[in-house]
Amino acid sequence: MSEELHARLRQRGRASVDFLANFGFGMSDLRDSVEEEIQRIVPDPDALPDDLDQRDARMQQSLGASQAYRATQAVGEWMATHHGLVAKHAFEEVREEMEPILKKFEQGGSTVEANPDKEAPAYWDGVDFHRTAGGWDEHDYQGYIHADIVHTRLVAKTFPGGIFAQRRMVAALPPKDHYDKIIDMGCSTGHFTRALQETYPDAEIYGVDLSLKTIQQAQRLGNANGWSWKLFQRPGEDTGFEDETFDLATSYILLHEIPADTIKALFKEAFRVLKPGGDMIMSDVTRYADLDKLAQWRADAGAKYGGEPHWRASASLDLAQIARDAGFVDVTAKAFDPFKYPYVVQGHKPE
């Protein structure tokens, strides 16, 4: 992010955000203790129930007896319900000095087409994704708050593999050295869009996302770097672009936020808007199929308490098969070690 766009928080906001950034470390003794308990009660993950709800019920019943576990849940709930508020308050302390800068970067070659009248889909509207009250669009500057505070100052500090390095690695995977026209689906605040632009400096990039506030932030990021992104508040499964418009279609961690039938529609839409010979690359979270039953339970509980209603169904899908069903050929899927994350599906539209 351009330095000018990076807010200089005031003491209260800065220290509160640092508090959140250190939270995982603060919980480390508790977590170790719960971990020992888990090893004790689950000597063999394969013996856990197949059904995810039954498995969770079993785990909750056993772990419910542990004071340390109950404490992690209570403390974790504070984090879930407070991180968005803390980030918002930190922004409010610097709003006055940041607003002119944010407005300045709404001007330039990157543009946003808002679609306020189009009804938002039920799988998205009113859902507090990540438990952020109000979801992606709650605050005037939600996109900025998310990108600059939540992502850059919190998630980036501890995320295994590094959120920006991972995106650059994935952006470099498509087979060609050059793409004229790229569509990034669920581009949000533009972190992956940026990795694409840096990898393919001459490419003309289009981004679509349901959230207006996030693409407004992508616009600022684009303008701060002199890029001309064309951003649209439209669903990835129904982009409204002509057939055979793009050379590369992408998405980065969008799929776990949408239901299974929408994922299928999205792959079909990517196929439709690609030119013959065009490439597709979609990345998402670790597949449940790549995890043992205990690790699945952990991921599933993370989704349940982390505001991710579509994660389970999405992470259970065979995305490579969905890509083939949509018409893609030479489909490959790869889970990157050591966490089997990101999970990257690539394919090709026949000439």
Added chain:
Amino acid sequence: MSADPKSYNKPQRNMLLETDVNGLAQAVVTLTQEVWVLNDRQMVTEAVLAKHGIDIAEEIDTFTPDETLQSKLDERSRAIMQRVFNSLGGISSDE
């Protein structure tokens, strides 16, 4: 889509029980002590500086810690959290 996705906004969670209330009281008192020590230090610092004719409030508000200070801050905040969270979870932290 199976259940109403909005049901994920406020999930039911296996949290503290009545039996945890004593641990909670320990944690709250520990926290109060920490907050008090800091408050005291802050007020004393500002009073000492004012004696020397220096008003630091605004500078503190806009201060960006350098790397060395930041790592000390991180270490201290993690330690405070551990003390509080460990009390809550019934883990003794000898400090």
